[in-house]
Each structure stands twice: as structure tokens, then as C-alpha cells.
Amino acid sequence: MTEHELLRLHIEAVWNLTLPPVDEAAHELILTQRLPLWSLYLAAFARQKVTLWRPDVLPEQRSHYLENARKAGVIWDQVMQMRREVVFHYPLISPEQQAQARQQARILDTDDADLINAFEADSAPYFLAPDHAPCIGVIVAGRLVSIAHSSRQTPAACELGINTLPQARRQGHAKAATLLWTALVQQKGLVPIYSAFAWNTASLQLAKATGYTPCIEGVYGPVPEIDE
Numbered sequence: 001m002t003e004h005e006l007l008r009l010h011i012e013a014v015w016n017l018t019l020p021p022v023d024e025a026a027h028e029l030i031l032t033q034r035l036p037l038w039s040l041y042l043a044a045f046a047r048q049k050v051t052l053w054r055p056d057v058l059p060e061q062r063s064h065y066l067e068n069a070r071k072a073g074v075i076w077d078q079v080m081q082m083r084r085e086v087v088f089h090y091p092l093i094s095p096e097q098q099a100q101a102r103q104q105a106r107i108l109d110t111d112d113a114d115l116i117n118a119f120e121a122d123s124a125p126y127f128l129a130p131d132h133a134p135c136i137g138v139i140v141a142g143r144l145v146s147i148a149h150s151s152r153q154t155p156a157a158c159e160l161g162i163n164t165l166p167q168a169r170r171q172g173h174a175k176a177a178t179l180l181w182t183a184l185v186q187q188k189g190l191v192p193i194y195s196a197f198a199w200n201t202a203s204l205q206l207a208k209a210t211g212y213t214p215c216i217e218g219v220y221g222p223v224p225e226i227d228e
Helices: 003-015 059-071 095-102 110-119 173-187 201-209
Strands: 028-030 040-044 049-053 083-089 105-107 136-140 143-153 157-164 191-197 213-221
Touching (some): 095 105, 191 201
């Protein structure tokens, strides 16, 4: 999969957009259908940059937004209002890796609703919804400690959502859940997508531990401040 195709799948999954093909000759693209929250998305690959614009951004605004995107730091800034993220290319999960992951993680179903609700109140309907499958959990001593699911899904791709209880982190639970989720998404013929805010070192380390490789450095905005 090319960097450009991964960018398209990621943008479509995260922001519920429909993009035309983004080929290697494309350096700039004006969005024409459903519009995102942001005005600019600047994607940097190994050898190229691609800029996505909302159509209502005026020419005189573009240089200002681009300058802010280039200057934006890792942490969200009130002045810049730009967010940095990293989009990863998926690994191919071997049968041996999947078998090892299954020693800790398994698919969650309706019989696990109470465990999921204990993990996060009233969240079972969300996690067990068909469009969030596969939903993977790690259960330790009768308690759900880590859960992976498809936070967003399109006909072509699934974007990972992973959460682990603070007291259960750094014990390999998130790694097992992520590996099994990735393998099952691939078995469905879909592309597993992993992205993280650039400030989220724990998520960046998990991506590396599970074999995902950084592919795209993205900056987008302006966006309002949100709880992180």
C-alpha cells in the first residue's frame, strides 16, 4: 500500500469523508464533498508533502495556515490551533504472533457485557456494535483490563481504538489486544489503521511494539481544544 492510499483511508475513516484517489502526482487537493472540521491537513511522507484544503479557505488564508502548520509543536497550542499526529503502516501478523496474542486476548461478545460495563460504565452497546468489531479484550482475574476495537470503520479500513486500565499498563495487555485486533481486521480483508497524536508517547511506543511503522506525519487545523 502506498503512503498516498494510506492517507486517503485514514482521512476517510477518522473524519467520515470521501476522497478521490490520491496518487503520487498529487501535491494539493481541494475537498469538494463532506467537509471536515479542519481547514488544512498537511501530510508529510518520506519524499513528498500533500496538502488537503477545505474549499472555503481563501487564498490569502492559505499561507497563514501553512505557516502555522509548519511551526506547530507536538502539544496543541491556543495560538496555532494545529494538531500533530502520526499515521502508521500496518504489520502482517503471523500465525505464531496471533496464537501468542490469543493466550492473553480474545474476542468479546454479548456474554461479556457486564465486564465491559465494569471497565467503562454503560459502554457495552458501543463496544459490541457491529461497526466497532472486532472487539478484543484482555481479562485478568475476572476483570477486563484492556480493550481494542474499531473506533471507526469504512468499507475498506478500520481505525484502532485501544484503552487499558492505568494499573494494568506496561504488562503486555495492550500489545496482545492490538495484535489480535490487527490480525482479525486483516482476515476480514480490511486495512488496519493506527494513528496517534504526536504527544502520546505511550501510544507511539505501543505502535512500535506491535510492528506498526510510522508512515505519515500529519498536521491539521485550525481545530478547537478538546479533552485529551
